[in-house]
Amino acid sequence: KCLVNELFKIGVSIEETDDGFIVHGKTALKGDAQLNSYNDHRLAMSFYIAGLICRHEVVIDGFEWTKISFPQFEDLFCQLY
Numbered sequence: 001k002c003l004v005n006e007l008f009k010i011g012v013s014i015e016e017t018d019d020g021f022i023v024h025g026k027t028a029l030k031g032d033a034q035l036n037s038y039n040d041h042r043l044a045m046s047f048y049i050a051g052l053i054c055r056h057e058v059v060i061d062g063f064e065w066t067k068i069s070f071p072q073f074e075d076l077f078c079q080l081y
Contacts, residue, residue, distance in 0.1 A: 002043065013027045044065050
């Protein structure tokens with residue numbers, strides 16, 4: 001539910017099901033949203049990646065949770081640019 005709610009905010013055509021979700025087609029991601037990581041490092045990293053292909057900026061509340069499993073995550077991505 002968390003993933004569906006947050007991805008919808010950036011323009012993903014997504015539908016929640018009883019056991020997960022369905023993504024409908026290929027959609028350009030608009031961004032221009034503040035996403036909640038729900039204090040989950042996996043969501044924070046996923047939203048960061050999604051934000052890279054959004055037209056507009058994405059702000060991730062709780063991004064610091066990435067330090068739990070991958071402290072170098074942001075630094076390594078910055079090196080790719």
